[in-house]
Amino acid sequence: MKRLSLTAALLSAVMLSGCGSSHKIETAAVIENVSVDSRGGQIYYTFFRLTGGDTPDGTEIPADSFEQACDLARREYIPNLSLAKLELLMINRDICGEVLKRDIEYISTQSSFSPMAYFTLCDSQTLKSVCENTSVQQLIEEQLALCKSQNADVNISYLSLFNSYSRADSGDVTVPYVSCDGEIRISAIKISK
Amino acid sequence: MQQEVRFSSKRFFLTLMLCACSVILLQNGDVSQSSSFAFNVVCVAVGLFICFLMFIPAAVIKRRTDADVFTLLQGRSVSALRAVAVFYALYFIYTAEFFLLPYTDMFCKKYYSDAPPCVISFLVLAGCVYAAFKGINVITRFGIFLFAFAMLTNVLIFGGSLSSLNLANNSFSFEGDPADFLKNTAYFITPGFIAVLFACLSSYVNGFRLRQTAVSLLLTGVKFICILFFVCFAVGAYASRQEYQSFVLSRVAHLGSFAGIESFLTGVSTMSVFMITSLVLCCIGKGFGKSKSLPFISFAAAVIFIIHLAAAYNQSVAMFFTAPLLFDSLTLAAAVIAPVGCYWLIRRSSREKT
Numbered sequence: 399m400k401r402l403s404l405t406a407a408l409l410s411a412v413m414l415s416g417c418g419s420s421h422k423i424e425t426a427a428v429i430e431n432v433s434v435d436s437r438g439g440q441i442y443y444t445f446f447r448l449t450g451g452d453t454p455d456g457t458e459i460p461a462d463s464f465e466q467a468c469d470l471a472r473r474e475y476i477p478n479l480s481l482a483k484l485e486l487l488m489i490n491r492d493i494c495g496e497v498l499k500r501d502i503e504y505i506s507t508q509s510s511f512s513p514m515a516y517f518t519l520c521d522s523q524t525l526k527s528v529c530e531n532t533s534v535q536q537l538i539e540e541q542l543a544l545c546k547s548q549n550a551d552v553n554i555s556y557l558s559l560f561n562s563y564s565r566a567d568s569g570d571v572t573v574p575y576v577s578c579d580g581e582i583r584i585s586a587i588k589i590s591k
Numbered sequence: 592m593q594q595e596v597r598f599s600s601k602r603f604f605l606t607l608m609l610c611a612c613s614v615i616l617l618q619n620g621d622v623s624q625s626s627s628f629a630f631n632v633v634c635v636a637v638g639l640f641i642c643f644l645m646f647i648p649a650a651v652i653k654r655r656t657d658a659d660v661f662t663l664l665q666g667r668s669v670s671a672l673r674a675v676a677v678f679y680a681l682y683f684i685y686t687a688e689f690f691l692l693p694y695t696d697m698f699c700k701k702y703y704s705d706a707p708p709c710v711i712s713f714l715v716l717a718g719c720v721y722a723a724f725k726g727i728n729v730i731t732r733f734g735i736f737l738f739a740f741a742m743l744t745n746v747l748i749f750g751g752s753l754s755s756l757n758l759a760n761n762s763f764s765f766e767g768d769p770a771d772f773l774k775n776t777a778y779f780i781t782p783g784f785i786a787v788l789f790a791c792l793s794s795y796v797n798g799f800r801l802r803q804t805a806v807s808l809l810l811t812g813v814k815f816i817c818i819l820f821f822v823c824f825a826v827g828a829y830a831s832r833q834e835y836q837s838f839v840l841s842r843v844a845h846l847g848s849f850a851g852i853e854s855f856l857t858g859v860s861t862m863s864v865f866m867i868t869s870l871v872l873c874c875i876g877k878g879f880g881k882s883k884s885l886p887f888i889s890f891a892a893a894v895i896f897i898i899h900l901a902a903a904y905n906q907s908v909a910m911f912f913t914a915p916l917l918f919d920s921l922t923l924a925a926a927v928i929a930p931v932g933c934y935w936l937i938r939r940s941s942r943e944k945t
Contacts, residue, residue: 407717506832509701513829513843514755514850557829557843561760564828 426455427478431535433488434464434497435525441493443467444529445476448483454532464501482510486539487517487556488528491575494519494589498573499563506560513557516542517573519587524578538576541584545574552586563591598728600796600803606734606866607789608807609741611642611782613863615815616837616856617693621778621915624831626767628823631775632816633765638779639812645783645926646804649790652934659794660933661877671936675929676878679791680891682925683871686784687895688912691715692902694864697835702857712899716892718865723872723888727795730869737862744855749817751844751852752825760827780919782811786926791874868895 428448433456435442440460445467447455457475461467472479487505489497498519505511516539520528527534542554551572553559562571570588577583622631649659656663660679664672694715695708722730767775785807793799822836826843830836841856872888881887902909911917 506829509833510704512850513826513839514845557755557826558757560829560832561757561827565759567759 427476428480428483429476430483431486431488431528432464432484433490433520433525433528434493434501435490435522436493441497443471445471445479446528446535447476449532452532454529454535456529463497463504465504480510481508482512484511484515486515486535486542488520488525488538488576489517490525491519491521498559498589499591502556502560502563505556511556514555516554517556517559518542518554518576518584519573519589520576521578524576524582527578527582534582537582538584541576541582542574545584545586549586596728597795597797598731600799602731602734603789603792603796604803604807605738606731606870607785608811609734609737609863610788610867610870611785611807611811612741612814613690613860613867614778614782615818616860616863617690617697617835618778618818618837619693619697619835621774622819622836623767623771623774626771626775627762627764628819629763629765630767630771631819631823634772634775635779635812635815635819638776639782639808639815641776641780642783642786643804643808645786645922646789646801648927648930648934649786649793650799650801650804652790652930653793653799657794659792660790660930661880662794663933663937665880667937667940671933675933678929679787679878679925680875682787682921683875684891684895684898685912685918685921686787687868687871688898688902689781689784689918690864690867691895691899692909692913694860695899697838697860698857701835701838702853708903709896709900713896715861715865715868716896719868719872720885720888720892722865722869723876723892724883724885726883727792727870727873730866730873733862734866737859737866740855740862741859744852744859745814745817747846747852747855748841748844749821751846751849752821752840754845755825755843756821757827758824760825761823777919778915779815780922781915782808783919783922783926787922788870788874790926790930791877792870 426447429445430448431446433444433446435444441462442458442460443464444456444458447457449455457471459467459470459475461470468479468481487501489501502517518538524534524538528538545552546554549572552574553562553572554574559571559573569590571591572586572588575585575587577585622634626634652658652660652663660675661672664675691712695711698711699706699708722733789804818837818840822830822840826836826840830839833839838853838856841853844850844852872891875891876884876888879887898908898912902912
């Protein structure tokens with residue numbers, strides 16, 4: 399009788415834990431990379447889904463900030479949006495002064511983002527290439543890791559960039575910059591806080 | 592009903608140390624952000640020294656009578672035993688909530704946002720009821736396994752954070768004001784609850800030495816300082832923007848491409864809270880002379896669960912059960928005032944008889 403009641407209690411506990419209703423991972427909502435570009439004075443955030451194919455699956459969302467873009471994406475474009483697997487944030491260098499600090503501030507308050515995820519500044523040609531081939535994103539991530547090993551001062555993650563902005567020691571922050579002139583090249587540039 | 596057996600005091604203090612370490616794992620903005628690392632180290636030292644002082648009354652009772660608070664009163668003063676048992680039961684219910692509430696909150700906010708907090712607490716309590724039914728000897732044996740797992744987790748977290756370590760993130764200067772000192776020290780006194788566990792369960796242990804207490808608290812302090820150091824210099828200002836800083840540290844830690852060390856930290860936190868709750872249930876049962884009675888332990892767990900439910904729906908209830916200063920005051924009463932009072936009562940009744 400004791401064993402029977404214990405088994406019943408365990409089964410009810412398992413059912414209560416949520417195992418009764420299966421949850422499928424919505425891969426179409428898992429975002430791997432985000433690019434930020436500007437056209438005609440409007441900022442566009444492109445959310446690239448996790449995909450095994452060669453062609454990136456991106457959703458372009460016009461918004462004034464990353465926070466607004468995430469809200470809009472959840473409400474209108476990608477209902478089950480998951481940013482827990484976000485690996486790379488790519489920002490057009492031309493709008494970095496407007497976007498970079500504000501978006502990193504927002505990311506630092508969100509528990510779902512990994513602090514060690516990468517970010518980089520890019521030129522327009524690189525952002526176009528990112529939209530055409532998934533291998534470009536992987537290549538950029540590899541190059542970023544290489545850039546960090548060669549130059550310890552460069553901030554390639556949200557964590558190190560946020561901490562660099564928080565420090566009061568100097569007026570400049572060293573960040574990576576990806577340019578595409580036939581091939582992907584990465585360099586460290588200084589931007590003012 | 593099974594009988595408890597005596598076991599090594601060293602094993603018991605290993606378990607107590609693991610329980611004390613859970614305080615820093617569940618830290619959520621309880622350490623002032625404006626105070627520097629060196630200042631926090633002083634607060635840790637002062638806080639844990641006060642914890643050590645809290646052990647002295649129970650240690651004296653153990654050395655002189657080889658008994659704990661409950662066995663001291665058994666067969667001598669029934670009314671005093673009932674009053675003390677009720678007081679300790681209330682204290683231990685508060686203690687269980689003090690750890691269970693932040694744990695479920697951390698689990699749901701940081702690790703698995705889809706899980707309802709009450710379901711998590713229900714599952715933890717169900718496991719704890721079984722562990723408490725098996726007895727303190729079994730729980731302390733589990734502590735040996737947990738110690739090995741905690742060591743592995745520490746190596747992974749601290750080793751994995753070395754690559755993110757940047758001494759420019761903060762300064763080694765001594766910065767902090769009296770308000771910070773009070774806030775931080777009050778928080779670092781919270782491991783003092785292990786003195787209460789010792790006061791209630793010390794009759795089960797053999798070979799007690801006061802230096803075991805000192806070593807346990809010293810190792811606890813080392814762990815606290817290591818976590819504070821890496822949070823300060825590896826996570827830096829980012830930590831102040833996030834909840835549960837130790838969890839953020841485990842997220843930052845990575846060894847090459849091997850990441851996801853937060854799973855290990857969640858595992859250690861889960862098992863530490865599990866051990867604390869199980870020991871608490873053992874203590875409540877022991878106070879009423881029913882240390883291994885399943886219905887009694889289940890009733891105590893049900894009360895804890897109902898309070899947890901109330902805290903989930905009412906923020907003020909949650910705040911009441913997670914206030915470090917109130918917890919410290921109750922710990923002081925349970926670790927110092929109650930044992931001293933019991934000992935004085937027994938000495939007085941012995942003198943009257945003679």
